[in-house]
Amino acid sequence: MSDQHLNTVRSYYPDALTSIETVNRLLDTIERELGLKPNQLMHADSMCCDDVNAIQYPPRAMEMLGPFHMGGLNGYPFAGITGMNAFAHHVPEDGAVVIFYAPHIGITKDGTIGEISRIGQSKNSACCGAAKGALGNLLAGKIIEGNISSLDFQFNTIEQIFAHHKHRILNAGNQIFEATEVMYEAIDDRIEVLVKETHYPCKYVLLAGAIFINGDKDMGSFCQYKKFDCLNLETGERRSLMKAYYE
Numbered sequence: 001m002s003d004q005h006l007n008t009v010r011s012y013y014p015d016a017l018t019s020i021e022t023v024n025r026l027l028d029t030i031e032r033e034l035g036l037k038p039n040q041l042m043h044a045d046s047m048c049c050d051d052v053n054a055i056q057y058p059p060r061a062m063e064m065l066g067p068f069h070m071g072g073l074n075g076y077p078f079a080g081i082t083g084m085n086a087f088a089h090h091v092p093e094d095g096a097v098v099i100f101y102a103p104h105i106g107i108t109k110d111g112t113i114g115e116i117s118r119i120g121q122s123k124n125s126a127c128c129g130a131a132k133g134a135l136g137n138l139l140a141g142k143i144i145e146g147n148i149s150s151l152d153f154q155f156n157t158i159e160q161i162f163a164h165h166k167h168r169i170l171n172a173g174n175q176i177f178e179a180t181e182v183m184y185e186a187i188d189d190r191i192e193v194l195v196k197e198t199h200y201p202c203k204y205v206l207l208a209g210a211i212f213i214n215g216d217k218d219m220g221s222f223c224q225y226k227k228f229d230c231l232n233l234e235t236g237e238r239r240s241l242m243k244a245y246y247e
Helices: 003-010 019-034 059-063 080-088 129-139 150-164 166-170 175-196
Strands: 041-046 065-069 096-101 104-106 204-214 221-232 238-240
Touching: 019 059, 019 096, 019 204, 019 221, 041 080, 065 080, 080 175, 096 175, 104 175, 129 150, 129 166, 129 175, 150 166, 150 175, 166 175, 175 204, 175 221
Parallel strands: 041 065, 041 096, 096 204, 104 204
Antiparallel strands: 204 221, 221 238
């Protein structure tokens, strides 16, 4: 990964870092602010099931428990309340739950957003393919309000999310960028609801919301945090750790 690759990503996401650095900063901030080591953290993520979304974890991150995967297409937490409750009861009592959630989007070396060059392929492909497909249906007027089928439940859900923000997406200067922002907000809203409805046998719940950025096959991956909140379950206090994260 070159500085030029990071600069290309930052033309869209100014605060983006490599995915390795984001994980290191996450763990450093938790240890510095809360005194918790990786092996005291129960990690869950809500990310797209796309095969390109393997996060580049530094070795110390492997000490975390998990991850428990909540996400389906484009990172929406389709595992729902049952999934949230399942991993909530796996957390060490003296530790914390860490929930990372993010829609993903591709950016090529030449700065094209919404696609990447994948290993073994001569042409670029969509990234996130589900988001681009739903956006294409939105542009073509093919989305029917309330239409969610059991055969394509996850994709239809994304279609409905985009349809609810039709004018915002269609009027945007960069529609796939805006659709990804819409997706992030939908994921964030649903995670907040699921957290509120779940009991955790620990003191802290940490919410890390982001945009996950895939690069071409030789670029690596990147991430821009949009939220990093610490919920103290004993006091009810919520505080942002974003400033500490970027120090």
